[in-house]
Amino acid sequence: xxxxxxxxxxxxxxxxxxxxxxxxxxxxxxxxxxxxxxxxxxxxxxxxxxxxxxxxxxxxxxxxxxxxxxxxxxxxxxxxxxxxxxxxxxxxxxxxxxxxxxxxxxxxxxxxxxxxxxxxxxxxxxxxxxxxxxxxxxxxxxxxxxxxxxxxxxxxxxxxxxxxxxxxxxxxxxxxxxxxxxxxxxxxxxxxxxxxxxxxxxxxxxxxxxxxxxxxxxxxxxxxxxxxxxxxxxxxxxxxxxxxxxxxxxxxxxxxxxxxxxxxxxxxxxxxxxxxxxxxxxxxxxxxxxxxxxxxxxxxxxxxxxxxxxxxxxxxxxxxxxxxxxxxxxxxx
Amino acid sequence: xxxxxxxxxxxxxxxxxxxxxxxxxxxxxxxxxxxxxxxxxxxxxxxxxxxxxxxxxxxxxxxxxxxxxxxxxxxxxxxxxxxxxxxxxxxxxxxxxxxxxxxxxxxxxxxxxxxxxxxxxxxxxxxxxxxxxxxxxxxxxxxxxxxxxxxxxxxxxxxxxxxxxxxxxxxxxxxxxxxxxxxxxxxxxxxxxxxxxxxxxxxxxxxxxxxxxxxxxxxxxxxxxxxxxxxxxxxxxxxxxxxxxxxxxxxxxxxxxxxxxxxxxxxxxxxxxxxxxxxxxxxxxxxxxxxxxxxxxxxxxxxxxxxxxxxxxxxxxxxxxxxxxxxxxxxxxxxxxxxxxxxxxxxxxxxxxxxxxxxxxxxxxxxxxxxxxxxxxxxxxxxxxxxxxxxxxxxxxxxxxxxxxxxxxxxxxxxxxxxxxxxxxxxxxxxxxxxxxxxxxxxxxxxxxxxxxxxxxxxxxxxxxxxxxxxxxxxxxxxxxxxxxxxxxxxxxxxxxxxxxxxxxxxxxxxxxxxxxxxxxxxxxxxxxxxxxxxxxxxxxxxxxxxxxxxxxxxxxxxxxxxxxxxxxxxxxxxxxxxxxxx
Numbered sequence: 001x002x003x004x005x006x007x008x009x010x011x012x013x014x015x016x017x018x019x020x021x022x023x024x025x026x027x028x029x030x031x032x033x034x035x036x037x038x039x040x041x042x043x044x045x046x047x048x049x050x051x052x053x054x055x056x057x058x059x060x061x062x063x064x065x066x067x068x069x070x071x072x073x074x075x076x077x078x079x080x081x082x083x084x085x086x087x088x089x090x091x092x093x094x095x096x097x098x099x100x101x102x103x104x105x106x107x108x109x110x111x112x113x114x115x116x117x118x119x120x121x122x123x124x125x126x127x128x129x130x131x132x133x134x135x136x137x138x139x140x141x142x143x144x145x146x147x148x149x150x151x152x153x154x155x156x157x158x159x160x161x162x163x164x165x166x167x168x169x170x171x172x173x174x175x176x177x178x179x180x181x182x183x184x185x186x187x188x189x190x191x192x193x194x195x196x197x198x199x200x201x202x203x204x205x206x207x208x209x210x211x212x213x214x215x216x217x218x219x220x221x222x223x224x225x226x227x228x229x230x231x232x233x234x235x236x237x238x239x240x241x242x243x244x245x246x247x248x249x250x251x252x253x254x255x256x257x258x259x260x261x262x263x264x265x266x267x268x269x270x271x272x273x274x275x276x277x278x279x280x281x282x283x284x285x286x287x288x289x290x291x292x293x294x295x296x297x298x299x300x301x302x303x304x305x306x307x308x309x310x311x312x313x314x315x316x317x318x319x320x321x322x323x324x325x326x327x328x329x330x331x332x333x
Numbered sequence: 334x335x336x337x338x339x340x341x342x343x344x345x346x347x348x349x350x351x352x353x354x355x356x357x358x359x360x361x362x363x364x365x366x367x368x369x370x371x372x373x374x375x376x377x378x379x380x381x382x383x384x385x386x387x388x389x390x391x392x393x394x395x396x397x398x399x400x401x402x403x404x405x406x407x408x409x410x411x412x413x414x415x416x417x418x419x420x421x422x423x424x425x426x427x428x429x430x431x432x433x434x435x436x437x438x439x440x441x442x443x444x445x446x447x448x449x450x451x452x453x454x455x456x457x458x459x460x461x462x463x464x465x466x467x468x469x470x471x472x473x474x475x476x477x478x479x480x481x482x483x484x485x486x487x488x489x490x491x492x493x494x495x496x497x498x499x500x501x502x503x504x505x506x507x508x509x510x511x512x513x514x515x516x517x518x519x520x521x522x523x524x525x526x527x528x529x530x531x532x533x534x535x536x537x538x539x540x541x542x543x544x545x546x547x548x549x550x551x552x553x554x555x556x557x558x559x560x561x562x563x564x565x566x567x568x569x570x571x572x573x574x575x576x577x578x579x580x581x582x583x584x585x586x587x588x589x590x591x592x593x594x595x596x597x598x599x600x601x602x603x604x605x606x607x608x609x610x611x612x613x614x615x616x617x618x619x620x621x622x623x624x625x626x627x628x629x630x631x632x633x634x635x636x637x638x639x640x641x642x643x644x645x646x647x648x649x650x651x652x653x654x655x656x657x658x659x660x661x662x663x664x665x666x667x668x669x670x671x672x673x674x675x676x677x678x679x680x681x682x683x684x685x686x687x688x689x690x691x692x693x694x695x696x697x698x699x700x701x702x703x704x705x706x707x708x709x710x711x712x713x714x715x716x717x718x719x720x721x722x723x724x725x726x727x728x729x730x731x732x733x734x735x736x737x738x739x740x741x742x743x744x745x746x747x748x749x750x751x752x753x754x755x756x757x758x759x760x761x762x763x764x765x766x767x768x769x770x771x772x773x774x775x776x777x778x779x780x781x782x783x784x785x786x787x788x789x790x791x792x793x794x795x796x797x798x799x800x801x802x803x804x805x806x807x808x809x810x811x812x813x814x815x816x817x818x819x820x821x822x823x824x825x826x827x828x829x830x831x832x833x834x835x836x837x838x839x840x841x842x843x844x845x846x847x848x849x850x851x852x853x854x855x856x857x858x859x860x861x862x863x864x865x866x867x868x869x870x871x872x873x874x875x876x877x878x879x880x881x882x883x884x885x886x887x888x889x890x891x892x893x894x895x896x897x898x899x900x901x902x903x904x905x906x907x908x909x910x911x912x913x914x915x916x
Contacts, residue, residue: 164627176600287593
């Protein structure tokens with residue numbers, strides 16, 4: 001096992017260099033740079049733009065910029081943001097943390113909803129309930145997250161209209177945007193936790209629904225395969241109850257691919273929840289990344305890419321190792 | 334309207350009683366005297382986070398830096414009701430030597446938000462840093478007039494002197510200098526130079542370390558979530574209303590940071606923020622429905638005034654590789670014909686739903702004092718366009734009905750704009766449809782914004798574009814004709830970047846812009862401005878399209894906005910110090 005891990009770690013180096021080189025090259029293919037927009041301000045002289053480009057090293061050849069950037073990364077420095085003149089590390093840390101909250105909660109929600117639904121679909125194969133689960137979960141897969149989030153926001157407003165008419169209560173039942181409420185900083189720790197949890201419900205649900213279809217279908221197929229296997233038949237013949245057979249003997253092996261996939265979730269943890277973060281104004285990675293892309297604040301963009309790449313590589317390694325741990329048939333040498 | 338910006342008389346002194354607080358006029362707000370209530374929180378929003386808290390080194394300015402810095406103790410200021418500069422942090426100022434020397438005396442009792450006094454050194458250090466190219470200040474360019482640096486010197490314990498290289502209409506914005514804490518920035522600058530200054534007050538700096546002289550001081554910052562301010566207790570010591578009440582009225586000012594305007598609209602409809610700037614008729618519709626449903630109790634002001642920016646089509650005069658096209662683009666009759674093909678009424682109705690105004694000159698419509706109302710408008714007229722194109726040499730038609738010149742070359746060009754800007758994409762399409770009627774082939778291509786800018790700023794005799802629809806923002810109430818745009822050597826002289834004037838009107842605009850900027854008598858400068866717009870219109874190098882109108886909305890318990898005649902994108906909707914929450 002140890003030589004395998006060492007070999008995999010060694011392989012990460014050329015992979016990382018190749019990925020960063022590609023990312024840097026692509027970032028340079030985009031026309032213009034951060035200061036192109038500034039040039040459109042009537043009060044800014046062209047020589048000022050040139051001076052700023054020189055000060056940020058943008059007048060250097062691409063390979064010089066790349067070598068400098070990689071040399072800095074090796075020293076733990078992801079570079080400087082053009083727009084804020086701040087180290088990229090400072091700018092991306094908090095959005096990554098915020099996105100992780102949303103993604104972790106949505107993964108928990110996904111598992112909490114998908115496992116029972118997958119099991120139900122498997123044991124009630126082709127029943128009306130199975131059909132409904134399939135239809136609804138595919139609806140969740142098909143509807144774009146950003147649109148579903150907007151639909152839920154609209155629903156929240158409609159419900160407010162109802163509560164106002166019925167109970168004279170004119171407040172929204174769930175927050176429609178943001179991660180925290182006004183006055184958050186003055187709350188106790190417990191109140192802060194509750195406030196964030198309250199804000200997380202709607203966007204996490206939106207993100208989770210997108211994964212339910214795939215999860216339930218795979219789990220359903222796995223379960224059906226195991227439920228028809230010899231060891232289940234043996235268990236039944238020994239008089240085991242249906243609940244024990246389903247959850248103890250069939251679900252356990254069926255869920256192995258998902259457990260092994262936990263490592264693969266690492267990059268998605270910082271990949272953010274995509275456009276949902278924009279719609280509900282979640283201060284995560286996507287708004288910051290899109291902002292940086294729009295402004296061509298390339299070192300911020302590349303900073304996110306570097307962290308994603310690292311986590312993807314480590315995540316893949318963890319996945320492989322987890323697979324060996326949970327499935328005794330797999331051994332690395 | 335008689336307005337003198339600078340007096341050519343030897344000394345013109347505007348005095349205020351020494352050590353007296355600055356009195357904010359009642360005329361700057363709709364509130365009745367004594368109506369304002371103290372306390373409360375104004376919940377504002379911003380689409381993006383602050384890039385930095387440093388007022389001097391940001392590569393771009395944004396609203397939150399404005400809140401911390403620009404509302405502070407500027408030496409001069411001016412209200413929404415007049416373009417005249419008045420003493421603010423200065424207790425008095427004088428203008429001497431034909432407007433080239435401005436002397437200031439600092440008002441007593443101005444303090445930083447930590448209670449330490451503001452001194453003339455705090456102004457001087459800002460000047461030193463902003464004029465150091467290595468500090469990368471946004472304001473660097475504004476300290477140079479005709480390539481010569483404006484000088485500032487400390488002349489006494491509480492006096493400063495600005496010396497300008499010559500008379501200049503843009504002198505007062507420089508003389509309205511804001512302070513910078515010398516004990517922080519000066520110390521860093523003296524010990525570590527510009528680099529040390531650039532490292533100060535980044536967004537990771539605890540906000541309670543950020544000093545301000547403005548009405549609110551920052552107390553909490555959560556990136557991507559909110560920036561909270563409380564009233565600066567020292568501001569009220571030298572800022573009062575006409576009834577003598579200390580300002581600001583509000584106890585707190587909170588800015589919710591949202592990643593997207595739609596999210597801000599949702600927050601507004603949910604009643605979680607107090608104000609929203611509707612972008613278009615869709616937003617207005619949503620807000621009006623919310624008001625009618627009783628979701629929010631809000632004011633909705635539609636079509637208040639034109640926005641402070643412009644949109645125009647520019648043709649490339651530097652196309653050496655295609656002499657026929659270059660000659661066409663340089664022909665005034667061709668450009669006037671194109672001006673006649675802009676169907677502004679259709680643009681206004683189809684794209685802006687009627688919420689826009691036709692634009693004919695470079696001056697933003699909202700800057701009405703400077704707009705020449707008598708310039709040629711080149712009304713939409715396809716027949717007249719065809720006549721002018723005949724004068725430009727395009728008399729024949731090819732098999733597809735397009736105009737050709739004597740050599741059979743079809744009149745065809747590419748019109749680009751920035752992809753993703755739906756309104757601009759629609760404008761170029763409407764223009765192309767009109768041009769087709771006249772027999773002109775216009776190929777519309779939305780392209781990436783940065784590529785567009787690269788093309789626009791390319792220099793030399795052969796630049797890689799035909800025509801572009803783009804806009805400009807930024808401008809001055811003192812002199813709305815930018816050197817960069819109007820001078821033949823200017824970096825934003827988009828139609829001709831050869832470095833020298835080509836057309837007669839181009840030369841005239843160049844000269845008038847130089848003369849006008851140095852004309853201190855406002856009436857005379859305005860007359861020159863009118864001549865510039867006349868020459869621009871005759872030249873038709875930039876074909877102006879339409880100017881959308883701005884809209885405002887806020888919850889009704891937020892009070893103290895500008896009277897409606899002073900409420901527009903140029904003057905803003907309110908003075909934060911005079912804003913209050915009805916209890």
